[in-house]
Amino acid sequence: MREITVENKLKYLYALQQIDTQLQEVQELKGDLPAIIADLSAKVDELKAKIKELNTFIKQGKIDRDNADLEIIELAEKIEKYKSQQLQVKSNKQYDALTKEIETAEQKSEKLEKEMEILEGKIQVAKTDLDTFNAELSEVSGELDERQKELRELNKEHEKEELKLQHEREKIRVRVDKRDLERYELILKAKGGKAVVPIKRGACGGCFNRVPPQKILEIRQNSRLYVCEHCGRILVSDEIVEKSLALT
Numbered sequence: 001m002r003e004i005t006v007e008n009k010l011k012y013l014y015a016l017q018q019i020d021t022q023l024q025e026v027q028e029l030k031g032d033l034p035a036i037i038a039d040l041s042a043k044v045d046e047l048k049a050k051i052k053e054l055n056t057f058i059k060q061g062k063i064d065r066d067n068a069d070l071e072i073i074e075l076a077e078k079i080e081k082y083k084s085q086q087l088q089v090k091s092n093k094q095y096d097a098l099t100k101e102i103e104t105a106e107q108k109s110e111k112l113e114k115e116m117e118i119l120e121g122k123i124q125v126a127k128t129d130l131d132t133f134n135a136e137l138s139e140v141s142g143e144l145d146e147r148q149k150e151l152r153e154l155n156k157e158h159e160k161e162e163l164k165l166q167h168e169r170e171k172i173r174v175r176v177d178k179r180d181l182e183r184y185e186l187i188l189k190a191k192g193g194k195a196v197v198p199i200k201r202g203a204c205g206g207c208f209n210r211v212p213p214q215k216i217l218e219i220r221q222n223s224r225l226y227v228c229e230h231c232g233r234i235l236v237s238d239e240i241v242e243k244s245l246a247l248t
Contacts, residue, residue: 004177007222010240012176013184015247017196019169024193026158026165033151040144047137054130061123068112068119075109172247180225187233196234198241207231 004012027034082102089095155162173181187195197205199219204211209230211219219226220237227234 004175006224007240007243008175009177009180010222010225010234010236011244011247012172013180013234014196014198014236014240015244016169016172016176016184017188017194018244019165019172020188020193020195023162023165023169026162029158030151030154033147033154037144037147037151040140040147043140044137044144047133047140051130051133051137054126054133058123058126058130061119061126065116065119065123068116072109072112072116075105075112079105079109184234191231191233194233196236197228198236198238204228204231204233204235206233211235 079102082098082105086095086098086102089098176184184195191206194206199205199211199216200208202210202213202216207228207230209228211228215226218224219235220239222237222240225234
């Protein structure tokens with residue numbers, strides 16, 4: 001297999017850059033919609049989690065309340081039983097023992113009633129919060145549906161163009177050396193979608209800092225890959241720009 005020349009490497013990289021620029025423009029037509037949808041989706045998930053947590057709390061709270069209520073009834077029955085037994089005992093010791101049992105049961109019953117009152121208050125607060133979160137979820141879900149519909153319409157509008165560009169990108173990408181591609185994509189991500197730039201009026205086409213004349217002469221030879229010493233973008237000559245047009 002014949003080795004790809006440096007000139008061809010530069011042509012492929014610049015052609016790839018042109019396609020990625022067009023793809024970025026297509027994405028920009030969608031505006032903030034993708035970010036808005038992501039935020040709304042996260043909000044929906046957050047609200048659903050809160051609602052689930054509240055429903056679990058309310059369900060468990062009702063179980064605890066019912067158990068406490070049942071225990072209070074059982075304690076009341078014990079108290080009545082102990083009081084009845086007091087009328088039948090024949091010694092002070094037995095009477096005092098039953099009195100102690102009655103006091104213990106009454107104290108436990110009072111404690112359970114206070115706990116039930118606090119729990120009932122928490123359940124009511126949880127129900128109020130649940131209504132608030134359900135209303136908010138309905139509102140956010142409605143907005144999410146509308147935004148997703150907008151994005152689907154935009155995607156449909158630009159689908160053919162985007163697919164065509166993706167197809168062209170793949171044809172160029174497979175011709176680029178793996179290491180060069182990795183380097184290109186790192187710069188692309190770091191520099192806002194612009195990794196390969198031409199020299200314009202003696203300056204870098206990315207950061208617009210001056211490129212030394214001697215370096216410009218070397219870049220025009222298309223014999224090696226040069227990067228801007230200020231921004232790190234790959235620099236190409238006008239000849240590469242012209243020749244790469246035939247690739248896209």
